[in-house]
Amino acid sequence: MLEIKDAVAVITGGAMGIGKCVAKFWVENGGKVVLGDMAQDALVETKAELEALGGKVATVVCNVTKEEDCAALADTAIEQFGQINLVAPFAGIIKDAMMLSPDKETGKVTRKMTLEQFKLVIEINLTGVFLTVRECAERMINENCRGLICLVSSTGSLGTAGQINYASSKAAMSVMPKVITAEFFRRGLANRLRCVAIAPGYVATPMVKGMDQKALDKILADVPIGRLVEPEEVAQLVGDIYRNEAMAGEVYFIHGGLRLGSRG
Ligand SMILES: NC(=O)c1ccc[n+]([C@@H]2O[C@H](COP(=O)([O-])OP(=O)(O)OC[C@H]3O[C@@H](n4cnc5c(N)ncnc54)[C@H](O)[C@@H]3O)[C@@H](O)[C@H]2O)c1
Numbered sequence: 450m451l452e453i454k455d456a457v458a459v460i461t462g463g464a465m466g467i468g469k470c471v472a473k474f475w476v477e478n479g480g481k482v483v484l485g486d487m488a489q490d491a492l493v494e495t496k497a498e499l500e501a502l503g504g505k506v507a508t509v510v511c512n513v514t515k516e517e518d519c520a521a522l523a524d525t526a527i528e529q530f531g532q533i534n535l536v537a538p539f540a541g542i543i544k545d546a547m548m549l550s551p552d553k554e555t556g557k558v559t560r561k562m563t564l565e566q567f568k569l570v571i572e573i574n575l576t577g578v579f580l581t582v583r584e585c586a587e588r589m590i591n592e593n594c595r596g597l598i599c600l601v602s603s604t605g606s607l608g609t610a611g612q613i614n615y616a617s618s619k620a621a622m623s624v625m626p627k628v629i630t631a632e633f634f635r636r637g638l639a640n641r642l643r644c645v646a647i648a649p650g651y652v653a654t655p656m657v658k659g660m661d662q663k664a665l666d667k668i669l670a671d672v673p674i675g676r677l678v679e680p681e682e683v684a685q686l687v688g689d690i691y692r693n694e695a696m697a698g699e700v701y702f703i704h705g706g707l708r709l710g711s712r713g
Contacts, residue, residue, distance in 0.1 A: 450692045454479035457530040459585050461513050462540035464491035466654040467680050471537055474684035476504030483526040485511040513540045513577030523584040533589050534596035535691055538581040541574045545611045567614045574618035595641040597691050602648040604704050622646045623700045630698035643697040645690055650704025653677035673706030
């Protein structure tokens with residue numbers, strides 16, 4: 450079992466939502482955090498909150514789609530804390546739209562998901578994760594670190610209407626742990642470096658809680674536990690997987706029993 454105490458977590462999207470919650474969980478358990486996010490003000494606020502809890506916190510304003518920003522993030526962790534033990538590349542966005550929307554009356558297509566909508570989600574949710582993981586894992590190998598790369602997929606990876614961009618990016622998160630674990634195994638690193646993905650359902654972050662009641666009720670009608678998953682429950686799962694070194698190469702769902710599958 451690995452200990453969180455004194456372990457160093459690099460978390461992108463760490464200023465808000467699930468990333469922030471993982472950061473809080475990590476410092477409450479005695480770990481140190483390096484938070485990367487584009488949202489500068491939120492990053493300052495989160496740092497202050499975590500330091501008030503006694504946490505050791507470094508922050509880097511970064512755009513995960515930029516190679517040099519991801520390198521700077523990983524370097525900061527090594528320079529300030531000497532190691533990286535958890536990589537949580539949780540920065541992500543949605544830009545939902547149906548790929549094609551025909552007009553109800555004419556039956557002719559009047560709207561399409563734009564190329565920008567498609568590319569931006571892939572750029573942040575997929576390319577951004579690749580860059581964050583590559584830069585952090587390079588330093589984990591070179592500095593002889595032990596730990597976990599924990600990606601975030603989603604139940605959306607199974608195919609949700611209106612999310613061809615997001616679902617595709619999250620489906621990629623389901624295969625990456627297998628690729629990375631196989632590569633680490635081939636290079637004799639898999640006994641100290643693991644990679645997994647967690648796949649949450651609907652989590653009670655501001656984005657989801659801000660939905661109108663009708664949309665929320667529709668979602669909850671499909672969730673057997675009858676409520677949203679709390680971000681603290683997701684953070685707990687990340688901690689459990691980190692500690693348990695038998696957990697590797699797999700995708701772990703956390704969705705309250707959500708009835709899965711595509712919806713029309
Ligand atoms: N909330 C859910 O229900 C849910 C469910 C499944 C998966 N997820 C995934 O969990 C992750 C976190 O989601 P969340 O709900 O906490 O979202 P959130 O919007 O609350 O937080 C995302 C964070 O990422 C940051 N970010 C966005 N683009 C960035 C970029 N290019 N570079 C650096 N930082 C950037 C934002 O500033 C923000 O702080 C995402 O990958 C999301 O897809 C969320």
